Amino acid sequence: MLRPILLLFLMLVSCQAPTASSAASAEASMRSYWFGMIKRGPQYGAEMTAEASAELQAAHRARIGELTDQGKMVLAGPFGEQPGVADPYVGLFIYTVPTREEAEALAASDPAVAFGRLRVEIVEWWGVEGITYPGAPEPSALGGR
16 A cells, blocks of 8 residues: 555656756756654554644644754655555655654654654655655745644
């Protein structure tokens, strides 16, 4: 199930990537990104009041906004339902930081991860530098603030 999702994402991103006039210039414009593959954490189904759940979600979105404003994250969002999948991926972060360790620390700093509602697996991915997508909001619009 993950392979079709990643393939669709890569097709979307490649549609917005700058074109290179040669293989050498295309290679020069590639860079490393870190995918944060989000899964349900041990506290995913924990009982919470609606207010506490809304506060956790707001803090999660605010942290995404902060990281985007700082230029450390380029994209974040949930995946759709995956019926029948025992341990589904529920979302994705794309970090622009230079190391796995920094991406792991940023993932751990997310309030939903710290609480245990979510857990994040970090995977390196090489893509065109400066990726974006049609209609991408300005970084400060993502914080839910």
